[in-house]
Amino acid sequence: MANFKTNFKINIPRTSTPYNFDYSLSHYVFQPWMVERKKLVRLYKTPNSNFLLLRVGFNKNKLDCELLSHSQIDNDDQDWIRNLVSFMFAVNEPVAEFYDEICAKDPVLKAASKEIYGAHLRRDATVFESVIGVIVAQNVFFKRIYKMLELLCRNFGEKQVFGGISYFTFPEPQVLANAKLGDIRACLVGYRDKYIKGVAEMIVKENLNLDELRNLSDVSKIREKLIELPGVGPYTADLVIAIGFSVPSFHLDLFTREVLYTFYFKGKKVSDEKLKRFVEERWGRWKHYAMLLLTTNTDDWAKELGVEFRLKSAAKKRLE
DNA sequence: TCCCAGGGGCCAA
DNA sequence: TTGGCCCATGGG
Numbered sequence: 001m002a003n004f005k006t007n008f009k010i011n012i013p014r015t016s017t018p019y020n021f022d023y024s025l026s027h028y029v030f031q032p033w034m035v036e037r038k039k040l041v042r043l044y045k046t047p048n049s050n051f052l053l054l055r056v057g058f059n060k061n062k063l064d065c066e067l068l069s070h071s072q073i074d075n076d077d078q079d080w081i082r083n084l085v086s087f088m089f090a091v092n093e094p095v096a097e098f099y100d101e102i103c104a105k106d107p108v109l110k111a112a113s114k115e116i117y118g119a120h121l122r123r124d125a126t127v128f129e130s131v132i133g134v135i136v137a138q139n140v141f142f143k144r145i146y147k148m149l150e151l152l153c154r155n156f157g158e159k160q161v162f163g164g165i166s167y168f169t170f171p172e173p174q175v176l177a178n179a180k181l182g183d184i185r186a187c188l189v190g191y192r193d194k195y196i197k198g199v200a201e202m203i204v205k206e207n208l209n210l211d212e213l214r215n216l217s218d219v220s221k222i223r224e225k226l227i228e229l230p231g232v233g234p235y236t237a238d239l240v241i242a243i244g245f246s247v248p249s250f251h252l253d254l255f256t257r258e259v260l261y262t263f264y265f266k267g268k269k270v271s272d273e274k275l276k277r278f279v280e281e282r283w284g285r286w287k288h289y290a291m292l293l294l295t296t297n298t299d300d301w302a303k304e305l306g307v308e309f310r311l312k313s314a315a316k317k318r319l320e
Numbered sequence: 321t322c323c324c325a326g327g328g329g330c331c332a333a
Numbered sequence: 334t335t336g337g338c339c340c341a342t343g344g345g
Contacts (some may be wrong), residue, residue, distance in 0.1 A: 016323075138327040144343065145326095190341030195328080233328045255326035295326070 003162070006073050010063040010086055017093050018118030021058035024089070027315045028114065030133060031150040032157060032168050035317065039066075041266070043160055043167035044084075044125070046077040049162045053167055054081060056089065063089060068162055087246070090120040098286045103293070108263045111301045112293035121292050122245055122313050127210035128203065130244030131229060136193050142314035151187035152196075174314045176200035195231025202229060219247055242288040250279055250287040255311055259294045262307060285317060 012019045025035055032042045039057040046052060053068040062207040065085060067073055086092065099117055103109040115175040136148045156175050157168035176184065177200035185193040202208065213222050218240065238251035250256070252272055260275055261267055283290040295313060303308035 004343090044340065077323090139325060139340085140327095140342075142324055147343095156325090185341085190343095192327095192341080194340095231328065235327055239326085251326085252328045258326090289339070 004069045004071065004073050006078065007304075008065050008067075008078070009083060010065065010089075010091055012063070012091055013065065014060050015096075016090075016092055016315040017061065018116030019058075019061065019065075019095075019120060020116060023116045023119035024122060026317050028122070029073065029317045030146060032153045032170050038148070039107075039169070043158075043169050044081065044160060045169050046080050048077060049215045050074075051075050051158070051169075052077060052081060053160065053162050056083070056085060063091070063299060075107075083311060084125055088123050088125060090122060093120055095120060095289065098289045098304060102283065102286055102290075109293055109307065111200060112296070112298070114301065114304075116293070116296060119292065119296075120198050121243065121288060123246070124278070125170070127213060127240065127244045128173055128199075130200055131210065131226070131236070132171075132196055133243075134178075135191055135192055135199070135231050136229075137239075138236065139194065140190075141312075146188055146314075147191050152189070155183065155187055162220050170307075173200040173203040177204040192231065198230030201231070211272045214245055219249065222247070242291070248285045250290050252276070255295050256291060256296075257315075259298060259309075262302075262309065263294075263305075 008200070022227050024040060025038060025300045029035055029040070034041045037053070041053065041055045044052050044054055050071060050073075052073065055066040055068075057064040057066075063085060065082075067078065067081065082320070093261060095118065099265065103113045122131065133145070133149065136152075137145045138166075147275070153168040156171035156179060158172075158309060159168050171193065176196055179197065181197055184196055189196060205209065213225055216222050216225075222241060222245065223234075223237045226232050226240055227234070230255055232240075235251050235253045238249050239253075241247055241249035251277060255257050257272075260278070261269055263277065277285050297311045297316040298311065299309045300313075
């Protein structure tokens with residue numbers, strides 16, 4: 001099949017530096033994202049129902065993007081994906097304040113930021129993707145979610161072949177809503193099958209567009225709406241807000257609680273309320289970035305601080 | 321084998 | 334409102 005190709009670049013404004021693209025290549029690369037030769041690659045279906053294969057690399061402080069398609073690439077689609085890339089790669093995020101001021105003053109964050117200094121917290125294309133991504137992360141070792149998402153995309157996403165390689169979109173709610181529970185479970189998601197189908201069904205039945213929640217300015221309202229979805233509780237809602245919205249948010253889970261107890265409360269357990277106050281007062285608008293550092297490669301940088309951290313972070317892409 | 325994991329739903333008190 | 338089960342599955 002004939003291929004159409006176009007390139008564009010997205011400048012990282014000086015106010016958004018440092019920008020650590022290598023971090024994005026090597027951490028939290030969940031399918032349908034893939035890494036090919038220092039580029040993040042994935043298939044999208046545009047609102048006009050065209051398939052585009054997107055490759056994002058980095059060169060001279062610009063995101064270096066390439067689009068491939070089996071049909072003509074029109075301006076609408078190109079604008080759509082350009083905006084999406086800016087959003088997903090957090091191009092307009094003035095992280096210098098966080099890395100050079102907040103981390104510099106905090107020995108724990110300083111150690112945590114050493115390897116991934118300048119990382120920008122990437123966001124998902126759609127809120128639906130965030131919701132499903134976090135649901136499959138519930139009550140499992142993080143390592144397993146790579147497999148679950150791979151299978152969900154492979155079995156329920158739409159496929160396009162480029163250069164002999166099959167690429168898949170992230171599954172649409174309509175597809176998962178109509179899927180058999182057993183087929184969803186076959187993606188090794190266990191009892192989360194009913195949550196996945198449940199969320200998809202609710203979106204279809206009530207004709208919801210979760211992305212519209214991005215227009216709400218009141219975070220507590222967003223959180224409230226997310227928790228109405230089956231299988232979505234406080235942890236899922238808060239993490240979805242952190243990775244699916246341009247809004248500071250942080251989540252409490254087994255991992256973040258243990259990190260906070262260990263490094264900020266001398267190993268003592270304290271109440272969630274106290275943790276929330278602490279995080280809010282200490283990091284405020286950068287709390288999601290603080291959480292990112294604290295939960296990424298924790299067992300590695302903890303050693304530098306002379307601490308053996310029990311839980312193993314599975315942020316790094318598995319080398320298989 | 322047993323235990324636990326980057327939770328949520330449900331049901332008793 | 335809170336506490337204690339249960340839920341699948343894979344890995345240590």
